[in-house]
Amino acid sequence: MDKQFNRRHFLSTGAALVGGLLLPPAFAGTRERLRIGVIGTGMRGQVLLQELLRRDDVEVAALCDIEPIMLGRALAQVEKAGKARPRTFGEDRDPHAYKRLLDAAKLDGVIIATPWEWHASMAIDAMQAKVPVGCEVVAGVTLQDHWDVLNTQLKTGTPYMLLENVCFRRDVMAALQMVRAGLFGELVHLQGGYQHDLRAVKFNSGDPAKPYGGGLEFGQKGWSEARWRTGHSVQRNGELYPSHGIGPCAMYTNINRGNRFTRINAFASKARGLHDYIVKKPGGANHPSAKAEFRLGDVVTTTLSCENGETILLQHDTSLPRPYSLGFRVQGTNGLWMDVNQSVHIEGVSKPHEWEDFQIYQDKYDHPLWRKYADRAEGAGHGGMDFFVIHAFIEALKARAPMPIDIYDAVSWSAITPLSEQSIAQGFQTLDFPDFTAGLWRTRKPIFALDGRY
Numbered sequence: 001m002d003k004q005f006n007r008r009h010f011l012s013t014g015a016a017l018v019g020g021l022l023l024p025p026a027f028a029g030t031r032e033r034l035r036i037g038v039i040g041t042g043m044r045g046q047v048l049l050q051e052l053l054r055r056d057d058v059e060v061a062a063l064c065d066i067e068p069i070m071l072g073r074a075l076a077q078v079e080k081a082g083k084a085r086p087r088t089f090g091e092d093r094d095p096h097a098y099k100r101l102l103d104a105a106k107l108d109g110v111i112i113a114t115p116w117e118w119h120a121s122m123a124i125d126a127m128q129a130k131v132p133v134g135c136e137v138v139a140g141v142t143l144q145d146h147w148d149v150l151n152t153q154l155k156t157g158t159p160y161m162l163l164e165n166v167c168f169r170r171d172v173m174a175a176l177q178m179v180r181a182g183l184f185g186e187l188v189h190l191q192g193g194y195q196h197d198l199r200a201v202k203f204n205s206g207d208p209a210k211p212y213g214g215g216l217e218f219g220q221k222g223w224s225e226a227r228w229r230t231g232h233s234v235q236r237n238g239e240l241y242p243s244h245g246i247g248p249c250a251m252y253t254n255i256n257r258g259n260r261f262t263r264i265n266a267f268a269s270k271a272r273g274l275h276d277y278i279v280k281k282p283g284g285a286n287h288p289s290a291k292a293e294f295r296l297g298d299v300v301t302t303t304l305s306c307e308n309g310e311t312i313l314l315q316h317d318t319s320l321p322r323p324y325s326l327g328f329r330v331q332g333t334n335g336l337w338m339d340v341n342q343s344v345h346i347e348g349v350s351k352p353h354e355w356e357d358f359q360i361y362q363d364k365y366d367h368p369l370w371r372k373y374a375d376r377a378e379g380a381g382h383g384g385m386d387f388f389v390i391h392a393f394i395e396a397l398k399a400r401a402p403m404p405i406d407i408y409d410a411v412s413w414s415a416i417t418p419l420s421e422q423s424i425a426q427g428f429q430t431l432d433f434p435d436f437t438a439g440l441w442r443t444r445k446p447i448f449a450l451d452g453r454y
Contacts (some may be wrong), residue, residue: 001143021401032399037062037086037107037131039098039122040114041074043211043224044136047381048111048163049074051390053081058394062105064089064098069208079277092240098122099342102129109294109397111163127158134393137243139414143434146411146418150436151429153407160392160404162410164247165381166326168388171215171358172248173367175330175337179252181365185334185345187253187374190247192245193315199277202318203289216278216289233296233319237268238421243413244326245314246304249406256408257444263305266420268297274321274381294319302420307441314416321405337361408444413441 036058038049060078065071065085073089078085087105090097101127109132112122120140123133138161142144153160166172178184178397185187204226205215211224230379233242271294273350278284285423315327328339335346343355352357369388377384413435423429436440
């Protein structure tokens with residue numbers, strides 16, 4: 001353990017004196033146009049590809065996918081956009097075809113939008129090849145994945161950004177402006193999560209034309225996310241998708257930049273929702289999927305404590321009927337904002353014990369990024385968030401500037417998953433949260449879009 005800690009500490013402090021954010025000479029200077037590759041052209045990859053194709057400062061130079069249908073759809077997107085046909089990899093269904101893309105395509109950056117279990121190894125290979133990474137959430141599956149991704153970034157100096165789009169949601173960013181303006185006073189407690197009915201995502205008929213719902217297949221008989229994501233619900237029990245909720249909460253509390261997570265525990269309810277969904281469908285009781293035993297609790301509740309005294313509560317709720325909500329709550333000594341009712345209460349401003357409509361505050365505290373780029377974000381995925389997350393990655397690469405969601409953010413947010421699994425497996429035990437920065441959190445400063453450049 002001592003040798004392992006010392007190695008991590010050396011990589012965390014010796015390889016980059018300011019936390020891996022000063023870029024090596026290979027990444028010095030500015031650029032006007034980038035050659036970008038995409039690994040994974042499934043449903044999510046196609047959404048991100050569309051944002052790349054909308055930009056004049058990006059050449060989509062290479063695509064990789066081992067599913068011919070998805071690769072074909074991505075090529076059709078490129079053709080429809082009137083852009084040059086990129087090089088393609090993976091037609092031979094070689095799961096390591098992405099390595100040929102990294103070696104042969106001479107890329108300025110790569111987007112990784114594959115199933116979760118591939119994210120860490122693909123990011124590591126890309127960084128070792130000196131190809132900057134924009135990785136879809138999550139950063140890794142096991143805790144060791146996160147150490148490996150971190151140490152590779154610090155050793156190589158290759159830029160890495162976690163593509164967490166909710167950090168760019170308009171109300172989330174307005175609330176960030178309110179936090180920085182001191183409207184909520186000193187922050188005390190925050191909440192967020194991933195509360196999204198995914199039953200029709202986790203099961204389908206296996207028909208490529210119908211990726212959501214329409215059947216009860218998963219695994220090899222399923223299609224798209226039902227092919228790979230549902231298996232995590234069978235095999236794992238924890239906070240499987242933390243970054244949508246924790247990303248904004250971490251921004252509000254300056255995690256890794258003057259603050260850090262210190263302790264974590266997690267509780268899981270019983271698992272009933274997915275089985276119930278199956279057996280209630282016509283013929284579902286006799287369908288092979290009805291025999292599956294799902295480990296993932298229907299509602300997983302994770303609590304974190306912070307060095308500066310705040311608590312953060314996350315909830316993962318994807319197996320029961322419910323409207324979509326990320327359940328944000330930002331509460332301090334002067335008031336709070338909650339996104340479920342889109343309301344705010346500020347002591348001394350709001351009427352006592354009454355909510356105000358948040359829209360008034362959102363308009364007043366609209367983030368400079370939204371004021372500047374709202375027109376360009378119109379029509380982009382997830383209400384414009386996907387424009388902003390790709391824009392942030394591309395602009396940082398062009399300027400060779402620090403990533404706004406950097407390697408420390410990526411591993412700290414994403415490691416909540418394996419730590420929550422460990423807590424639940426050990427009888428809901430409270431665990432120490434690793435300091436991935438090796439103490440650098442004390443001196444690092446908030447950088448997230450402070451000047452509105454990206």
